[in-house]
Amino acid sequence: MYSTKYVKATNVNKAASIIADAEDGKFLAGGMTLIPTLKQRLASPDLIIDLSDCKLTGIEDEGASIRIGAMSRHIDVAESVLVQNAIPAIANLASQIGDRQVRNRGTIGGSLANNDPAACYPSALLGLGGTIHTQNRSILAEDFLTGMFETDLEEDEIIIGISFPKPDKAAYVKFPNPASRYAMVGVFVAKFSDGVRVAVTGAGEDGVFRASNIEAALDESFKANSIIDGLVSADNLMSDIHASAEYRAHLIGEMTRRAVIACG
Amino acid sequence: MNVNGNSATHEVPDNTLLVTFLRETLGLTGTHVGCDTSQCGACIVHLNGESVKSCSLFAAQADGATITTIEGIADGDTLHPMQQAFHENHGLQCGFCTPGMVMSAIELVTKNKNLTERDIREGLEGNICRCTGYHNIVKSIQAAAEKMS
Ligand SMILES: Cc1cc2nc3c(=O)[nH]c(=O)nc-3n(C[C@H](O)[C@H](O)[C@H](O)COP(=O)(O)OP(=O)(O)OC[C@H]3O[C@@H](n4cnc5c(N)ncnc54)[C@H](O)[C@@H]3O)c2cc1C
Ligand code: FES
Ligand code: FES
Numbered sequence: 286m287y288s289t290k291y292v293k294a295t296n297v298n299k300a301a302s303i304i305a306d307a308e309d310g311k312f313l314a315g316g317m318t319l320i321p322t323l324k325q326r327l328a329s330p331d332l333i334i335d336l337s338d339c340k341l342t343g344i345e346d347e348g349a350s351i352r353i354g355a356m357s358r359h360i361d362v363a364e365s366v367l368v369q370n371a372i373p374a375i376a377n378l379a380s381q382i383g384d385r386q387v388r389n390r391g392t393i394g395g396s397l398a399n400n401d402p403a404a405c406y407p408s409a410l411l412g413l414g415g416t417i418h419t420q421n422r423s424i425l426a427e428d429f430l431t432g433m434f435e436t437d438l439e440e441d442e443i444i445i446g447i448s449f450p451k452p453d454k455a456a457y458v459k460f461p462n463p464a465s466r467y468a469m470v471g472v473f474v475a476k477f478s479d480g481v482r483v484a485v486t487g488a489g490e491d492g493v494f495r496a497s498n499i500e501a502a503l504d505e506s507f508k509a510n511s512i513i514d515g516l517v518s519a520d521n522l523m524s525d526i527h528a529s530a531e532y533r534a535h536l537i538g539e540m541t542r543r544a545v546i547a548c549g
Numbered sequence: 550m551n552v553n554g555n556s557a558t559h560e561v562p563d564n565t566l567l568v569t570f571l572r573e574t575l576g577l578t579g580t581h582v583g584c585d586t587s588q589c590g591a592c593i594v595h596l597n598g599e600s601v602k603s604c605s606l607f608a609a610q611a612d613g614a615t616i617t618t619i620e621g622i623a624d625g626d627t628l629h630p631m632q633q634a635f636h637e638n639h640g641l642q643c644g645f646c647t648p649g650m651v652m653s654a655i656e657l658v659t660k661n662k663n664l665t666e667r668d669i670r671e672g673l674e675g676n677i678c679r680c681t682g683y684h685n686i687v688k689s690i691q692a693a694a695e696k697m698s
Binding site for chain 2: 286288
């Protein structure tokens, strides 16, 4: 690892002003993405600003939505009774991320700020049409997720919390890569009174995306057998050593059927 | 920080990983490093009672915390029930993964009652063993779970 400096900020405004003064600073949340990246020498920030003392935890019921603090760890979300009751699909998603040790450290804010094309949370954000709150503004999911590993965040902008509207029903089903547990394909299906939203992660060349064909089919009839073969095209899907674009297209159909069944 | 009941205060470079601090600064070489992708679990220790990968944490992040490593679980010459169960059930071959397996398994058993075999297999997602085929590790954890309950 390249040498770097480490500081702990005691609040969000201090963290933002510290990063503004650094040449190439990086925020540190759970470190489950950032530290492996530093170990591989894929990044060389001169300063690491730990957000763990910025009091960004806590999960609240806002009535029509729930709000999860950015530093809530995957284990906190998975075990939260509030989340389990309000949007069980999110608790279930969190319980499937990586392994127990990753869940004991990794955070929702870190996962969304990173927007890994195979990460789980971006599909919940897009599938539910959630909102990212930073110290400066609120950003809708569609505006926040700008591409693979890309978001609308400014350098000194910190995610403080995320709101997710409560759906009538929702489920997340993933086909995990057996080694890393990241999604080879993950599908988040959410049924609201005004329509169905379906977000797909692990498959798109530009990261997580909404599958409009599938949404239309499920709007017509919310049943697993509405997802017929050939509905999902392999265009613009990733091909890599783990799976071809055609196989991913097939998995999207299958994971969607399973998610619709899991919605009950 | 407090390591295995002893206070440990040292100045180290900011980019020192917790595992490096434990192994090189404190000489506690029971905690292993088996990969550089944060996937193998050989480096698992307890941070304030929770299992974490010490290769993916800066020592500075554990400033003021309580750390327990594989060296800190036996009671004098009496092995921890989890260690004893690995010993009796042939839960290791080369032993490289074992410190991480034992630390991970202790958290699993302490946090969950009535573990099924499936729960145990799923609970070992973060631990890779290249020798045993996991079968005897699962048996060891089942045996220890009975003793620890
Ligand atoms: C073995 C392994 C398996 C994994 N499996 C999965 C999986 O199955 N599914 C999955 O979704 N993920 C998986 N992950 C990734 C894991 O969920 C990470 O925890 C997550 O992607 C990053 O969160 P973090 O809190 O660790 O962030 P960090 O690593 O600390 O930070 C990641 C990035 O986000 C920035 N950042 C962090 N917090 C904020 C904030 N509040 N505001 C602004 N920027 C911020 C950081 O500067 C950094 O650039 C896995 C990781 C590992 C090591
Ligand atoms: S050394 Fe492999 S996970 Fe830490
Ligand atoms: S006993 Fe050799 S790696 Fe597990």
